[in-house]
Each structure stands twice: as C-alpha cells, then as structure tokens.
Amino acid sequence: MKLKWAFNSATVMNLGWDEEVALWKKYKWKAVEVWFDKVKACMEKGRPCADLGREMRDAGAEPIGVAPAVVWTDSEHHDSKHEYDELVERMNVTVALGAPSLTIVALGRRGPDAAVELDRLGEKLRNVARMAAERGIRLNLEFIGGLPVNGTLGTCIDLVRRADHPNLGLLLDLCHYYTSASHVEELDKLPKKKLFLVHVDDAQNRPMEVLGCEHRCFPGEGRINVAALLSEIRRRTKYDGYYSIELYDKDVWAMDPKEVFKKTAACLKLIEKGMKK
Numbered sequence: 001m002k003l004k005w006a007f008n009s010a011t012v013m014n015l016g017w018d019e020e021v022a023l024w025k026k027y028k029w030k031a032v033e034v035w036f037d038k039v040k041a042c043m044e045k046g047r048p049c050a051d052l053g054r055e056m057r058d059a060g061a062e063p064i065g066v067a068p069a070v071v072w073t074d075s076e077h078h079d080s081k082h083e084y085d086e087l088v089e090r091m092n093v094t095v096a097l098g099a100p101s102l103t104i105v106a107l108g109r110r111g112p113d114a115a116v117e118l119d120r121l122g123e124k125l126r127n128v129a130r131m132a133a134e135r136g137i138r139l140n141l142e143f144i145g146g147l148p149v150n151g152t153l154g155t156c157i158d159l160v161r162r163a164d165h166p167n168l169g170l171l172l173d174l175c176h177y178y179t180s181a182s183h184v185e186e187l188d189k190l191p192k193k194k195l196f197l198v199h200v201d202d203a204q205n206r207p208m209e210v211l212g213c214e215h216r217c218f219p220g221e222g223r224i225n226v227a228a229l230l231s232e233i234r235r236r237t238k239y240d241g242y243y244s245i246e247l248y249d250k251d252v253w254a255m256d257p258k259e260v261f262k263k264t265a266a267c268l269k270l271i272e273k274g275m276k277k
Contacts, residue, residue, distance in 0.1 A: 001272050001275040002272060003230075003243050003268075003271075003272060003275075004031070004240075004241065004242045004243065005029075005031065005242070005243055005244075005245065005268055006029075006031035006032055006033050006064050006065075006242045006243065006244040006245070007024065007029045007031070007032050007033070007061075007244070007245055007264070008032075008033040008035075008067070008199065008244045008245055008246035008247075009032060009033060009034050009035035009038060010035050010067070010246055010247075010248050011245060011246060011247040011248070011252060011260060011264070012252075012253070012257045012260055012261075013035070013248075013253045014253045014254075015257050016038070016041075017038050017039070017041070017042050017052070019257070020038070020257075021055055021056065021059050021061070022059070023257060023258065023261055024056070024059050024060070024061040025059035025060055025061070026261070027261045027262075027265060028060065029060075029061050030060060030061060030062060031061065031062050031063075031064045031242060032056065032061045032062070032063055032064065033063075033064055033065045033066070033067060033103075033197075033242075033244045033246070034056075034063050034065070034066045034067070034097060034099065035066075035067060036066055036067060036068065036069075036090055036093060039052060039066070039093055039097070040093075043093075048096070049093055049096030049097050050096055050097075052097060053096065053097040053098045053099075056097070057098075063097045063098055063099035064099060064100065064101065064242050064244070065094075065099050065100065065101040065102065065103060065140065065197065065244070066090065066093060066094040066097065066099050066101075066102050066103070067102070067103035067140075068103050068104065068105050068142070069086065069087055069090040069091070069102050069103070069104045069105075069139075070083070070086065070087075070104070070105055070106075070107050071083065071087070071104060071105075071106050071107075071121070071124055071125060071128055072106070072107055072108040073106060073107070073108030073109060073110060073111075073117060073120075073121055073149050074108075074111070074117060074120040074121070074124075075108060075109045075110060075111035075117060076107070076108025076109050078108060087128060087131065088131070090102055091131060091132060091135050091137060092135070094135075094137050095135050095136065095137060099137070100137055100138060101137055101138045101139065101140050101196065101197065102132065102137055102138075102139055102140070103139075103140045103142055103171055103197070104125075104128070104139045104140065104141055104142070105141075105142050105143075105144055105150070106121055106125075106141075106147075106149055106150040106159070107147070108149065109148060109149075110148040110149045114149075117149060118149070118155070118158065118159065118162065119162065121149065121150070121159060121162075122158075122159050122162025122163050123162075123163075125139075125141065125159060125162075125163040125165075125168055126162075126163040126164065126165050126168070128168075129163055129165035129166075129167045129168040130165065130167075132167045132168075133165070133166070133167040137167070138167045138168070138169065138196060139167060139168045139169070139196075140169060140170075140171035140196045140197045141156055141159060141160060141168055141169065141170060141171060142156075142171035142173060142176070142199070143155060143156035143171075143173075143176055143180070143182075144176055144213060145175070145176040145177070145178075145179040145180030145182075145212070145213040146179070146180065146212060146213060151180055152180045152181050152182045153172065153177055153180070153182035153183070153184075153186050153187070154181075154182065154183070154186045154189075156170055157170060157186055157187075157189050157190045160190070160191070160194055161189075161191065169193075169194045169195060169196035169197075170190060170194055170195050170196060171196060171197045171198070171199065172195060172197075172198050172199070172233065173198075173199035173201065173213075173246065174198075174199065174200055174201055174202070174203075174224055174226065174229060174230075175199075175201045175202065175203050175213050175215075175216050175224075176199075176213045177229075178203045178223070178224050179203060179211050179212055179213045179215075180213070184229070184232050184233070184236065187233065187236040187237055188236060190237065192238075195233075195237045195239045195241070196241065197241060197242060197244060198230070198233065198239065198241070198242070198243045198244065199244050199245075199246040200219060200226065200230070200243050200244065200245050200246070200271070201216045201217070201219065201245070201246055201247055201248070202216065202217045202218060202219045202220065202221055202222030202223070202224050202226055203215060203216065203217070203222045203223045203224050204216065204217045204222050204223070205221075205222055205223055211223075214248070214249070215249070216246075216247050216248055216249040216252070217247070217249065217251075217252070218247065218252075218263055218264070218267050219245075219267045219268075219270070219271055220267050220270050220271070226271055226274075227270075227271050227272075227273075227274030227275045228274070230243070230271065230275060231275045234275075245264055245267075245268065247260075247264075
C-alpha cells in the first residue's frame with residue numbers, strides 16, 4: 001500500500017539547513033516537516049523565510065508543516081506576552097515558508113481540578129486556532145506521553161472537541177501513543193476529518209516499565225507492529241494525509257545522516273509491504 005510520506009527534520013536534528021536540503025534532494029523526498037529552530041538559525045544569519053521555502057522547492061521538497069509551537073496550561077502561569085509572541089512568530093514562519101500547518105503541543109503543570117484545566121486549555125486552543133485561521137494555516141495538536149496535561153490520545157481528542165475549531169486537529173505520534181495510557185479504540189470519538197497528521201516511529205525494545213516517548217527507533221526495529229497500527233488508524237479514521245517519519249532520538253541523531261536517510265527509505269518500504277490493502 002502506497003502512503004504519502006514526509007521526512008521530519010527532527011530525525012536529523014544535528015544537521016544544518018543546507019546539508020539537510022541537499023539530502024532531501026539526493027534521496028528524492030517530496031515532502032518535509034520542517035523543524036522551526038533550523039529555520040530560526042538561518043533567519044538569524046539574515047536569510048529570509050521566503051528564500052528558504054524556495055530552496056526547499058528547488059530541491060523538490062514541499063513543506064507540509066513546521067514544528068513545534070507551544071501553548072501553556074493555565075496553572076503554569078507562563079508569561080502570556082512571551083507565549084503570544086512565540087506563537088505569532090512560528091505561525092508567520094509557517095506562512096512565509098508556504099507550509100499549510102504548524103504542530104502545537106501543550107506544556108505546563110496541571111491544577112487540582114483536571115476538568116477546569118482542560119476547559120481553560122480548550123478555550124485557549126480555540127483562540128489560537130482562530131489566529132491560525134487568520135493566517136490560512138491549520139494546527140496539528142500533538143499529545144506527548146507522560147505529560148500531566150494532554151499526555152494521552154484520549155485527552156488530545158477531548159481537547160480537539162472542546163476547542164471545536166476547523167483549523168485545529170489531532171496529530172498522532174506512534175511512540176507517544178504506545179508509551180502512554182492510550183487506546184486505538186478512542187479514535188472512534190474523534191470527529192471526522194480531524195486527524196491532521198501522523199508521526200511514524202517505533203519504540204525501543206526496553207521493558208515497558210522504563211520505556212519513555214524519548215526512546216524511539218527506526219520502524220521495524222522496536223516493539224510496535226507499525227504496519228498493523230497504521231492499518232488500524234486508517235481503518236478507524238479513513239485518514240489519507242501525510243505520514244511524517246520522526247525519529248526524535250539522540251542515538252539516531254548521532255548516526256551518519258546519509259545512513260539515516262538510507263535506513264528510513266528501507267523502513268518505509270517494509271511498512272507499506274506489511275500494511276493491509
């Protein structure tokens with residue numbers, strides 16, 4: 001089964017912009033999810049975002065999204081102006097690159113009343129989604145396994161429903177799913193067309209008691225039956241968007257980038273071969 005694949009820039013976190021662009025071209029990647037900090041480093045050297053977007057397209061790669069941006073829980077008492085300014089900057093970079101979406105995560109402490117915390121976070125996400133809509137982009141809300149707020153698939157779906165905005169949807173990362181108290185059946189509660197992006201990775205072969213969402217590896221080398229899980233996600237959601245390969249792992253970052261690109265291509269072929277028609 002052929003899928004729409006994208007390369008997530010976080011997979012080669014230590015690689016600079018120019019070197020990474022060259023490898024996108026060499027290994028014929030047609031779609032890329034861009035890591036914001038790499039763009040920021042170029043901007044600080046006087047390179048405009050619009051030029052970076054043209055460089056991507058000249059290399060044959062279309063930007064499908066930028067990551068990450070952060071919203072903070074009410075109980076964290078984060079500086080609201082700093083939070084707003086950061087969101088605006090990352091949204092504007094997304095627009096300038098010509099990408100259609102920005103990945104967003106929720107960080108911070110949870111107060112004594114979890115329901116109140118989620119109500120407030122849902123309202124904030126609705127307002128942030130309005131900001132995104134004004135700029136013509138969508139927000140991919142990603143849950144991160146182990147966090148006190150938005151740390152599971154079920155809570156992320158709940159927040160998408162609470163925000164109830166067409167420009168906000170779910171980002172499902174396989175490793176976050178696998179290492180958290182998440183269940184694929186919960187996807188039945190996700191409104192139609194609200195799965196915006198899937199991050200593909202695997203979880204290392206460690207005991208579940210010590211396995212965390214930071215322990216990622218190449219698909220097929222870990223504990224997850226990636227092909228079966230992707231097939232089930234597709235069956236339950238009818239998802240037909242991009243699958244972004246994101247290996248956010250320090251051991252992968254330490255590898256020769258060319259070897260990372262080669263192994264990634266081989267893994268994706270095995271996934272497609274193993275998926276149900």
